[in-house]
Amino acid sequence: MNTPAGNGRRPYMRSMQGWWRRNTFYVEYMIHEATALFVAAYAVVLLVGLVRLSQGQAAWNAWLAALRSPGSVVFHVLVLAAISYHAWTWFQIMPRTLPPVMLKGKRLSAAAITRSGLAAAAIVTLMVFFLVRGLWA
Amino acid sequence: MARPEMQQDTEMPDSGKTIVMDVLRYRPEQDDRPVLQSYEVPFSDDMSVLQGLQYIKDYLDGSLSFRWSCRMAICGSCGMMINGRPQLACKTFLRDIYPEHVRVEALAHFPIERDLVIVMDDFIEKLESIKPYIIEKQPRPLAEGEYLQTPAERDLYEQFSSCINCMLCYAACPQYGLNPKFLGPGIIALLHRYNLDSRDAGAEQRKPLVNSEDGVYNCTAVGFCSEVCPKLVDPANAVNVNKMEAAKDYFLRLVRPRGGGK
Amino acid sequence: MSINLKRSNAPVFWLLFGAGGMLSALVGPVLVFITGIGVPLGLLLPENTLSYTHVHALAHSWIGALFLFAVVALFFWHAGHRIYHSLHDLGLHPGAGAKLVCYGVPLLATLIAVYALASMGYS
Amino acid sequence: MEIYAADVAIVGAGGAGLRAAIAVAEADPALRIALISKVYPMRSHTVAAEGGSAAVVQSQDSLDYHFNDTVGGGDWLCEQDVVEYFVAHCPEEMVQLEHWGCPWSRKPDGHVNVRAFGGMKIERTWFAADKTGFHMLHTLFQTSIKYPSIRRFDEHFCIDLVDADGRVQGIVAIEIRSGRFILVKAKAVIIATGGAGRVFRENTNGGIVTGDGMALAYRHGVALRDMEFMQYHPTCMPGTGLLFTEACRGEGGFLLNKDGYRYLQDYGLGPAQDKPRNKYMELGPRDRLSQAFWYEQQKGRTLSGPYGAYVDLDLRHLGKARLLERLPQIYEMAETFMGIDPAKQPIPVRPAVHYTMGGITVDGRCATSLPGLYAVGECASVGIHGANRLGSNSLAELCVFGKLAGTEAASFAKSAPSGDTKSLVARAAASQQRIEELLKNSDGSERIATLRKEMAQSMEEGCGIYRLAGSMQATCDKLMELRQRFRNIKVEDKSRVWNSNWLMAIELGYQLEVAQAIAHSAINRKESRGAHQRLDGYEKRDDVNYLKHSLAYFNADAAPRIEYGAVKITKSQPGIRAYGAAGDAAGH
Ligand SMILES: Cc1cc2nc3c(=O)[nH]c(=O)nc-3n(C[C@H](O)[C@H](O)[C@H](O)COP(=O)(O)OP(=O)(O)OC[C@H]3O[C@@H](n4cnc5c(N)ncnc54)[C@H](O)[C@@H]3O)c2cc1C
Ligand code: SF4
Numbered sequence A: 001m002n003t004p005a006g007n008g009r010r011p012y013m014r015s016m017q018g019w020w021r022r023n024t025f026y027v028e029y030m031i032h033e034a035t036a037l038f039v040a041a042y043a044v045v046l047l048v049g050l051v052r053l054s055q056g057q058a059a060w061n062a063w064l065a066a067l068r069s070p071g072s073v074v075f076h077v078l079v080l081a082a083i084s085y086h087a088w089t090w091f092q093i094m095p096r097t098l099p100p101v102m103l104k105g106k107r108l109s110a111a112a113i114t115r116s117g118l119a120a121a122a123i124v125t126l127m128v129f130f131l132v133r134g135l136w137a
Numbered sequence B: 001m002a003r004p005e006m007q008q009d010t011e012m013p014d015s016g017k018t019i020v021m022d023v024l025r026y027r028p029e030q031d032d033r034p035v036l037q038s039y040e041v042p043f044s045d046d047m048s049v050l051q052g053l054q055y056i057k058d059y060l061d062g063s064l065s066f067r068w069s070c071r072m073a074i075c076g077s078c079g080m081m082i083n084g085r086p087q088l089a090c091k092t093f094l095r096d097i098y099p100e101h102v103r104v105e106a107l108a109h110f111p112i113e114r115d116l117v118i119v120m121d122d123f124i125e126k127l128e129s130i131k132p133y134i135i136e137k138q139p140r141p142l143a144e145g146e147y148l149q150t151p152a153e154r155d156l157y158e159q160f161s162s163c164i165n166c167m168l169c170y171a172a173c174p175q176y177g178l179n180p181k182f183l184g185p186g187i188i189a190l191l192h193r194y195n196l197d198s199r200d201a202g203a204e205q206r207k208p209l210v211n212s213e214d215g216v217y218n219c220t221a222v223g224f225c226s227e228v229c230p231k232l233v234d235p236a237n238a239v240n241v242n243k244m245e246a247a248k249d250y251f252l253r254l255v256r257p258r259g260g261g262k
Numbered sequence C: 001m002s003i004n005l006k007r008s009n010a011p012v013f014w015l016l017f018g019a020g021g022m023l024s025a026l027v028g029p030v031l032v033f034i035t036g037i038g039v040p041l042g043l044l045l046p047e048n049t050l051s052y053t054h055v056h057a058l059a060h061s062w063i064g065a066l067f068l069f070a071v072v073a074l075f076f077w078h079a080g081h082r083i084y085h086s087l088h089d090l091g092l093h094p095g096a097g098a099k100l101v102c103y104g105v106p107l108l109a110t111l112i113a114v115y116a117l118a119s120m121g122y123s
Numbered sequence D: 001m002e003i004y005a006a007d008v009a010i011v012g013a014g015g016a017g018l019r020a021a022i023a024v025a026e027a028d029p030a031l032r033i034a035l036i037s038k039v040y041p042m043r044s045h046t047v048a049a050e051g052g053s054a055a056v057v058q059s060q061d062s063l064d065y066h067f068n069d070t071v072g073g074g075d076w077l078c079e080q081d082v083v084e085y086f087v088a089h090c091p092e093e094m095v096q097l098e099h100w101g102c103p104w105s106r107k108p109d110g111h112v113n114v115r116a117f118g119g120m121k122i123e124r125t126w127f128a129a130d131k132t133g134f135h136m137l138h139t140l141f142q143t144s145i146k147y148p149s150i151r152r153f154d155e156h157f158c159i160d161l162v163d164a165d166g167r168v169q170g171i172v173a174i175e176i177r178s179g180r181f182i183l184v185k186a187k188a189v190i191i192a193t194g195g196a197g198r199v200f201r202e203n204t205n206g207g208i209v210t211g212d213g214m215a216l217a218y219r220h221g222v223a224l225r226d227m228e229f230m231q232y233h234p235t236c237m238p239g240t241g242l243l244f245t246e247a248c249r250g251e252g253g254f255l256l257n258k259d260g261y262r263y264l265q266d267y268g269l270g271p272a273q274d275k276p277r278n279k280y281m282e283l284g285p286r287d288r289l290s291q292a293f294w295y296e297q298q299k300g301r302t303l304s305g306p307y308g309a310y311v312d313l314d315l316r317h318l319g320k321a322r323l324l325e326r327l328p329q330i331y332e333m334a335e336t337f338m339g340i341d342p343a344k345q346p347i348p349v350r351p352a353v354h355y356t357m358g359g360i361t362v363d364g365r366c367a368t369s370l371p372g373l374y375a376v377g378e379c380a381s382v383g384i385h386g387a388n389r390l391g392s393n394s395l396a397e398l399c400v401f402g403k404l405a406g407t408e409a410a411s412f413a414k415s416a417p418s419g420d421t422k423s424l425v426a427r428a429a430a431s432q433q434r435i436e437e438l439l440k441n442s443d444g445s446e447r448i449a450t451l452r453k454e455m456a457q458s459m460e461e462g463c464g465i466y467r468l469a470g471s472m473q474a475t476c477d478k479l480m481e482l483r484q485r486f487r488n489i490k491v492e493d494k495s496r497v498w499n500s501n502w503l504m505a506i507e508l509g510y511q512l513e514v515a516q517a518i519a520h521s522a523i524n525r526k527e528s529r530g531a532h533q534r535l536d537g538y539e540k541r542d543d544v545n546y547l548k549h550s551l552a553y554f555n556a557d558a559a560p561r562i563e564y565g566a567v568k569i570t571k572s573q574p575g576i577r578a579y580g581a582a583g584d585a586a587g588h
């Protein structure tokens, strides 16, 4: 009212502080981002294993022994949960990242793409598992 | 709280029920910062949030400002945050919220001009920057008639051409909120629409934008953009498919240094 | 127009991130189970599954070495890239230092992995 | 006051305004174009058009057929030379849109597909699913970005034309975001502000369709022509008025009364057949279909719901797949707004006001009687719709005449001298003052919404599908009363930034004047023709006395002055308007 011909514009910018708490979608997103911490931790474990392997049998066995400690097992259970969640979300997002997948002239639905991804993961899992078991059993 | 004047004859059948709408107000000439204001609005089953706001404007408080026009979810004017989620007010129904309060705020991630009206300059500038028009291989005289385009070729881009510029996806995308320079989902969908059109030969010219620091790689595949899109455009798909394109371009340029391409 | 047309170098990191993400989604869970739970507890798997001879033989083969390398290196790149972006998401405005850590560590890990595998030689 | 110097100013950035802007830019890239719109261009109401746009493409079709359908459909109140120009230019404009990227629906061989529409003898309606207007508008808007000479003034609300020395020389607008005024100087001005459907209660129009441009030209002495002809669309959502496109019927939908009977066969549109047949039954013209609804209602054969009488639009037999392919938006609207699955349930529909056939009087080249002033699109009466518009002719009109208005205005602007800025600023300041008064001294007791509602109600009662002298007179009186009460209006919001309260008050002022033009044109036309149907002794068309255009002239605070103008007839003498089997017998 006090700005007859002037310009009373004062666009207001809201803060992004704490945005990830604003809805469940964001919370889930942050959780699946956080799985990276577990992936990183597991990568460190593997790297150490690799180095120990290159250092000979004794070193390798020490590494195996460390893996048997209760703390390690608990930790790996957590890692398993996180990486499985990562895998789950990864395939949920996959349809968004692919160009249209055509099957017999029809476009594959997002759900079908996610299902194929999960199926692939299941097959790979079984293959690796039985390969490891079968080869060395 | 402002009370409805119940004797008003509204367009809606009178059920005798009311619903409370908490609306984020901001009048730059008098308010320092946005504040919530509550209104009690007559409720009927078929009322949209937009109709609730119109009731407020007509009968409770003429100073409430918001954009709307078509009321049929096609003009893209009425995007706002409704109970924390970006939605079209004309396509969101009070019955789905009743008897809870309806919380209405201006679209997130944009500056508020006033009340529920945001400043959309940024979006428009971006829209203008991507050459959102057919860049022909060579001009085609009208006398030669239309380009032939099979239904399958049309289907390829149709989905991305149905964007109504409502900007809900921008309000959904935290990466845009964190870095407003990011080209953003809706605009990349539009860019993608032209690149996919069999009549267009402009993809090469649009690449620098896709590849740039403000381009597709700002996206961390949150995916909420596609979740809220009222027209099933799937902008997240446009953004993420273009990451692959940009990556190809990044490495191919090393192989075939200058120009090359299609 | 304020759009910055400087080409982004993200594709390099994004591809590594994506490859790591895909690999970890496919084999991550089963590997964690084998190395961290199954073998240590003798659960579903024979005790000697990860015996030195077995694993050394694996690392000694071209294909095995490649697999181990890919898993270790790509997991690092995947995680580093994601963590870097999460810092940004949290509004921590990661600077050059954070970038150095998030991408430097994977780089270092990659080199160490190469070194460890190479030192075992190939068959 | 800020001043912007343009060569051509275009008020309105819907289909017509955008097409005109591109035409000016292509005519001469040196011309500075100001494109002013109260909403961002892609919000313009063209966006809501669903069904399609007409142009002859099929080999069994001809320009003559399109001409005859249009002139007959308009009950011979068309300017036939203009219709000839129109039908001849539709095809190239539709192809032009195709070249600009409009995603027209296609046939398997890649050619553009066409669908059937009401009152059209051969299928010639180009369509982009059921979002034709949306796609046309976005195509035009996005294409306009290519032209650097088009300077847009988005969200600028035009409050007046500025004329001096006997010609128009600019416009005054409010920048909505700041509330500041701007004078856009221009050597030529094109008005493309769309229709006025919002003066009625139940209507298919967007909130912005308030007849602004009509009122602007009218106040500056340009006549509003044929305003009594308001089109009722037969298939709208009860309550909201939202449209279910005619394409629903083009695709084969049925209209059923409460007995499940296809009642249109009782109104000279039969016989009923299962397959859609051009100009038969559901594919009859809109005025006839709306009138048939009215009769069914009188006979008590309509259904009744919370928003009054309705009939059923039955699409079930088309099947879900086809509905999703051809009418996806209709599907979505029925589902979200009414909770109805159209593949399983019929959709309740009733007529609602849809289109303003009349408008700013222009000649066949889009020029008004005020030199330098042009008008195009729904706000204009160029003469192709006569007493009843055929569906899909108006989207085509936007392009054909948008281009023409652009090139005409461009050549006028090139030859016109620049005006004297000082005197223009003085005139603009006077307009500004008047509008600022409305903001400052508006602490009366009349609520905007109340006046608007009374106006709309009264228009519906007096100027509905069927009209009587008594109720029309009541409407005329009511409008006069409302104009008086408008002086005592209350604008609660006194601020400047995005003050839509203020804008609504200005719009209401426009609407009241346009409503008066409609009501007075209606009461003076003592015959029945097209969309103007009387039941008070004037049930027949009267070519002897009324084969002429009505012209409403602004008359300050008094009622408009109604005059008449000749209708141009070239090759089609007024005949009997017949559809269905009777139409075939009459050789239409
Ligand atoms: C629901 C619906 C469906 C339809 N379907 C069809 C169809 O299938 N086929 C067909 O041929 N026709 C159809 N029509 C009719 C057709 O869509 C319209 O006649 C046409 O789109 C009008 O276009 P326009 O450019 O004249 O005006 P609009 O698109 O309405 O644009 C008006 C412009 O003027 C601006 N404006 C208005 N007042 C002011 C002011 N005071 N200051 C500044 N700017 C102002 C607005 O901002 C807007 O940009 C349909 C109409 C409706 C409502
Ligand atoms: S992509 Fe969807 S959400 Fe984003 S602007 Fe377009 S229509 Fe709106």
Ligand code: F3S
Binding pocket: B172, B173, B174, B175, B176, B184, B185, B218, B219, B220, B221, B222, B223, B224, B225, B226, B235, B236, B239
């Ligand atoms: S929400 Fe944003 S981060 Fe990407 S997937 Fe959508 S653009």
Ligand code: FES
Binding pocket: B067, B068, B069, B070, B071, B072, B073, B074, B075, B076, B077, B078, B079, B088, B089, B090, B091
């Ligand atoms: S009013 Fe047009 S999209 Fe809601």
